[in-house]
Amino acid sequence: xxxxxxxxxxxxxxxxxxxxxxxxxxxxxxxxxxxxxxxxxxxxxxxxxxxxxxxxxxxxxxxxxxxxxxxxxxxxxxxxxxxxxxxxxxxxxxxxxxxxxxxxxxxxxxx
Amino acid sequence: xxxxxxxxxxxxxxxxxxxxxxxxxxxxxxxxxxxxxxxxxxxxxxxxxxxxxxxxxxxxxxxxxxxxxxxxxxxxxxxxxxxxxxxxxxxxxxxxxxxxxxxxxxxxxxxxx
Numbered sequence: 504x505x506x507x508x509x510x511x512x513x514x515x516x517x518x519x520x521x522x523x524x525x526x527x528x529x530x531x532x533x534x535x536x537x538x539x540x541x542x543x544x545x546x547x548x549x550x551x552x553x554x555x556x557x558x559x560x561x562x563x564x565x566x567x568x569x570x571x572x573x574x575x576x577x578x579x580x581x582x583x584x585x586x587x588x589x590x591x592x593x594x595x596x597x598x599x600x601x602x603x604x605x606x607x608x609x610x611x612x613x614x
Numbered sequence: 615x616x617x618x619x620x621x622x623x624x625x626x627x628x629x630x631x632x633x634x635x636x637x638x639x640x641x642x643x644x645x646x647x648x649x650x651x652x653x654x655x656x657x658x659x660x661x662x663x664x665x666x667x668x669x670x671x672x673x674x675x676x677x678x679x680x681x682x683x684x685x686x687x688x689x690x691x692x693x694x695x696x697x698x699x700x701x702x703x704x705x706x707x708x709x710x711x712x713x714x715x716x717x718x719x720x721x722x723x724x725x726x727x
Contacts, residue, residue: 536714545620545703545719546658561714562615593657601646601665601707603715605657 505529507606509594515612516584524579524609526594533598535577536561537569539590540608546593552577584613616641618706620718627694629727637704637718638686646707647680647687648715653700661702662689694725 510525526535536551548561552571566588568580577596581588589612595603617640627633639647648663664671664678664687671678675694680687691698701722705715 534714538717543623543719546705546717548714548716551714559714562716601663602648602660605659607657 507594507596507604509592509606509609511609512607513610515614516581517614518585520584521580521582522584522611523581524592524594524611526577526579526596526606528575528596528604530596530604531574532596532604533574534596534603535571536595536597536603537567537577537579538593538595539563539588540593541590549579549592586613589613616644616706616708616716618704618716618718620704620721622721623719624722624724626724626726629694629696629725631694633689633691633694633698633723633725635689635702635704635721635723636686637688637706638684639706639716640685641706641708642682642685644706644708646715647678648705649678649689650703650705650717651700652703652720658703691723694723696725696727699723699725 507528537549538546547563550569552558555574558569570578592609594606597603620637645666650658651661652658675692677690701720703720704718708714
């Protein structure tokens with residue numbers, strides 16, 4: 504089992520560019536999540552999904568969109584990147600237990 | 615919405631001492647409270663969790679206590695070791711229905727030998 508994987512591991516964008524982060528899990532989990540982690544701010548929930556075809560907003564959803572077309576994948580999109588979106592992005596999955604399993608993270612820099 | 619406060623933000627102890635990290639939450643409907651450990655450059659990993667139907671849970675040197683009336687929960691690490699040095703995050707579930715979590719801002723624990 505690969506667990507939770509994220510693509511890419513690193514990315515540098517210019518302001519205004521767009522990109523999609525991919526999260527994949529092979530544990531047959533129903534729930535998937537996207538967090539961002541900034542120094543001193545902990546992990547903040549961006550969007551989450553409780554099943555294929557469903558998404559919900561978290562604490563900091565502005566500037567991001569998500570899609571869950573397949574149960575094993577959860578995509579995070581930035582339509583027009585801003586320097587404030589420079590962060591480390593973590594994907595996680597869970598269910599049927601409550602434990603969330605995290606991916607290795609994507610380090611994104613927006614210049 | 616749910617809000618989770620975590621204290622202290624940094625904690626330095628000598629090897630063998632105990633460490634205590636405290637969190638408070640705002641949503642009385644929350645029923646799941648995990649603790650994650652994150653080493654530098656790594657992903658967060660669950661170390662212990664507690665659900666609202668119990669008041670205390672132990673796993674070797676780690677214990678978590680929950681006071682639902684006061685809406686606070688704490689992590690206790692006994693006989694600390696240098697490898698316990700990391701950032702620790704508490705979290706609380708958003709209400710009862712889902713497992714979406716709100717995290718505290720983290721505590722950097724340093725254990726010196």
